[in-house]
Amino acid sequence: MSFFKKVFGNEKKSAASAKERLQLVLTHDRTDITPAQLEELKDELIEVISRHISIEPGAVNIDIAREGREQRLVADIPIKAAPRRGR
Amino acid sequence: MSAKIVTVTSGKGGVGKTTAIASLGIALASLGQKVVCIDGDIGLRNLDVIMGLENRIVYDIVDVVEGRCRLKQAMIRDKRVPGLFLIPAAQTRDKNALSPSDMIRLGNELRAEVDWVLIDSPAGIERGFKNSIAAADRVLVLTNPEVSAVRDADRVIGILEAEEKGSPDLIINRLNYDMVQKGEMLSTDDVLDLLAVNLIGVVPEDKSVLVAANQGMPVSLNKDSRAGQAFRNIAMRLTGKDVPFMDLEEKGGFWNRLSKLTGGN
Numbered sequence: 319m320s321f322f323k324k325v326f327g328n329e330k331k332s333a334a335s336a337k338e339r340l341q342l343v344l345t346h347d348r349t350d351i352t353p354a355q356l357e358e359l360k361d362e363l364i365e366v367i368s369r370h371i372s373i374e375p376g377a378v379n380i381d382i383a384r385e386g387r388e389q390r391l392v393a394d395i396p397i398k399a400a401p402r403r404g405r
Numbered sequence: 406m407s408a409k410i411v412t413v414t415s416g417k418g419g420v421g422k423t424t425a426i427a428s429l430g431i432a433l434a435s436l437g438q439k440v441v442c443i444d445g446d447i448g449l450r451n452l453d454v455i456m457g458l459e460n461r462i463v464y465d466i467v468d469v470v471e472g473r474c475r476l477k478q479a480m481i482r483d484k485r486v487p488g489l490f491l492i493p494a495a496q497t498r499d500k501n502a503l504s505p506s507d508m509i510r511l512g513n514e515l516r517a518e519v520d521w522v523l524i525d526s527p528a529g530i531e532r533g534f535k536n537s538i539a540a541a542d543r544v545l546v547l548t549n550p551e552v553s554a555v556r557d558a559d560r561v562i563g564i565l566e567a568e569e570k571g572s573p574d575l576i577i578n579r580l581n582y583d584m585v586q587k588g589e590m591l592s593t594d595d596v597l598d599l600l601a602v603n604l605i606g607v608v609p610e611d612k613s614v615l616v617a618a619n620q621g622m623p624v625s626l627n628k629d630s631r632a633g634q635a636f637r638n639i640a641m642r643l644t645g646k647d648v649p650f651m652d653l654e655e656k657g658g659f660w661n662r663l664s665k666l667t668g669g670n
Contacts, residue, residue: 331588336552337595344559344599386601387566 345382349389356380363393372398406439410512410522411643412541413576416557418528420549421578424614426525427455428625428633432640434489435625439519441480441490443511445537446527447502450494457621458483458491467495470507476514485626490519500532505539512540521643530564538565544573545605550580550591559600574605576639581610582653606639608632609653 346352360380367373379394413422413429423446430442443466444452453459464479469492483489495502508524515522526537538544544565548558558575565573577596584590591599593607611632617624624633625640631651638648 333585333588333591333595336591337599340552340555340591340599343556347556347560348563384601387562387572 341384345384345389348387349382351382356382363395367395372400374398406517406520408441408512408516408519408522409643410516410524410540410542411545412445412524412526412537412543413545413547414526414534414537414561415528415547415554416530416561417548417554420547420554421608421614422528422547423451423455423525424618424624425545425547425576425578425608425636425639426452426523427623428636429640429643430456430489430491430521430523431483431486431623432625432637433521433523433643434483434486435637436640436644437488438521438644439488440521440523441492441515441519443492443522443524444494445508445524445533447494447533448496448499449527450496452525453481453491453493454621455618456483456491456623458493459621462493465493465495466511467498467502469511470503476511476518488519500527500536503536505536508536508539530561534561538568538570541570544570545576546573546600546602547576547578548596548600549578550585550593550596555591555596555599562600562602572602575600575602576606576608577604578608579610580607580653605642606635607650607653608635608639609651 360378363380364373364375364378368375374396377396381392383390383392413425415422426442430440434440442452442456444450446452447467453462458481461481464474466479468474469476469479479492480490481493483491512522524537524541527533546558546561548554562573565571575597577593580593581590585592593604597604609631611624611630613627613630614624614632617627617630624630625636627633635651638651641648
């Protein structure tokens with residue numbers, strides 16, 4: 319297989335596309351949450367959290383993670399460093 | 406006797422449910438078990454032709470439920486293997502001719518008579534599917550390594566869990582090992598990663614399945630068929646035996662030879 323790997327190494331195989339597409343479709347089928355709803359949720363979360371702590375809005379990431387047949391909402395929200403005192 | 410009632414379902418049509426039921430029926434009966442296969446696809450019956458028993462139908466499942474015959478009169482004995490019977494579907498009725506409670510009653514009546522009741526579910530997630538799972542102790546979800554079949558299987562698994570039928574076991578049917586090796590077909594691991602249920606068998610794609618259907622001889626009767634062997638293994642796993650999964654690699658297959666030629670592995 320090494321020869322083919324060298325020649326076609328960068329080409330994405332159809333099974334990999336199938337799996338990736340299915341991961342997204344199944345997440346949507348199981349939760350009934352659309353990417354648009356997720357975006358809306360993200361914007362609202364940013365708004366609420368920003369009222370309390372200083373965060374990086376551009377770096378916020380909200381996603382649905384799969385663990386077996388369970389889905390969970392995972393939010394990754396980087397906090398801005400507190401301004402240093404004494405400057 | 407207290408039969409186990411097992412339903413095979415899939416969501417999507419044409420993935421091989423009927424072939425699986427016929428093959429598992431033959432295989433379980435060959436192990437000395439008493440088995441009844443029920444065609445749950447009212448209006449679109451096919452288990453009779455796949456089993457090669459289409460010329461012997463007198464009564465069907467709706468006749469039993471509506472009291473036109475006794476249960477035993479609708480059980481067609483398969484003469485090839487002792488202890489195997491078919492209860493055919495009605496062809497000129499629809500899914501509403503039966504209800505889930507009819508199936509539970511029928512299942513309970515059969516429990517006393519046999520070791521296994523295998524129910525062939527129709528495609529879809531409507532009435533016929535609901536009827537087919539009503540009496541089941543155990544559900545096998547059958548899929549092909551292909552996007553629409555996997556998606557529908559996931560939907561069916563979700564419904565089974567919501568109906569508190571417990572987590573089903575998965576059969577992956579028609580896996581083409583060469584294509585998996587080339588990265589052009591979802592692998593067993595891919596499908597398991599997506600569906601996250603217990604695997605009970607992988608059946609390789611095999612031309613002998615069509616030949617078997619042509620002849621009305623379920624493929625598990627064919628000792629040389631790899632698909633037949635895979636179904637025989639699943640039957641043994643159903644009885645609780647721990648059977649190792651088959652090596653799906655076709656010795657001397659095209660990809661194998663090509664891979665050797667090009668010096669990789």
